[in-house]
Ligand SMILES: Nc1ncnc2c1ncn2[C@@H]1O[C@H](COP(=O)(O)OP(=O)(O)OP(=O)(O)O)[C@@H](O)[C@H]1O
C-alpha cells in the first residue's frame with residue numbers, strides 16, 4: 623500500500639535521509655519506525671506528509687506516485703499525521719475540536735471517532751484541561767478524521783508512562799485493524815513497537831538497516847549495535 627523508493631532528503635549539505643527504501647504491504651497494520659536520535663525518523667515522516675520535498679527518490683501510495691504532492695493534497699487523499707498539539711481550535715471542547723476538523727474535511731465521522739478513541743468521557747471538556755494521556759488520544763482522533771488510508775504518527779506515546787504507552791499501542795493495533803488504516807509509527811519504546819507492530823523498519827544515519835518482522839529486527843546484529851544495545 624506504501625512504497626518508498628530511494629528517498630533522500632537534505633538539509634543544506636547534510637543528508638538526513640540517504641536512499642531510504644521500504645514497503646508496507648498490508649493495510650490495517652502498524653508499521654514501526656525505530657532508530658537512534660537523529661536517524662532521520664521525523665524527516666521521513668515529513669517527506670511522507672509532503673512537508674519536506676525529497677532531493678531524490680519516490681513515494682507511491684497504492685501504486686500512484688505522490689512524491690511531489692502538497693501537504694493539503696495528501697491530507698485530502700488519504701494521508702494524515704498527528705501533531706502532538708491538542709488545541710488546533712483553541713477554546714473549544716474535545717468534541718468541537720474533532721467536529722471542526724471533520725467539517726473542514728467535509729467528513730461526517732466526528733462522533734464515530736470520539737467513540738472509537740474512547741473520548742466520550744472527556745468530550746465536553748476543553749481540550750487543554752484534560753489529562754495528558756487523553757490529549758494524546760485527541761491527537762490521534764484528529765488524524766483519523768476523513769478515513770485516511772495511511773496515518774503517520776511521530777512518537778504518539780511521548781510523555782506517557784510505560785503502562786500508558788503499552789495501552790495506547792494495544793488500542794492503536796485494534797483501531798487500525800478495525801478501520802483498515804495503516805499507521806506508520808515512530809516510537810522509542812521498543813517493547814511497544816515489537817509487541818504491537820507487524821513490521822518494523824530500523825533507521826540509522828539516514829539509511830535503512832532493515833525492514834522485517836519484530837522478532838527478526840530484534841535479533842538483527844546491526845540493529846542491536848546501532849540502537850538496541852543491551853536493551854534488547
Ligand atoms: N531543519 C533542519 N535543519 C538542519 N538539520 C536538521 C533539521 N531537522 C533535522 N535535522 C538533522 O537531521 C538529522 C535527522 O533528524 P530527525 O529529526 O529526522 O531525526 P529523528 O530520527 O527523528 O531523531 P529523534 O529520535 O531525536 O526524534 C539530525 O542529524 C538532525 O540534526
Ligand SMILES: [Mg+2]
Pocket residue numbers: 663664665
Ligand atoms: Mg524525531
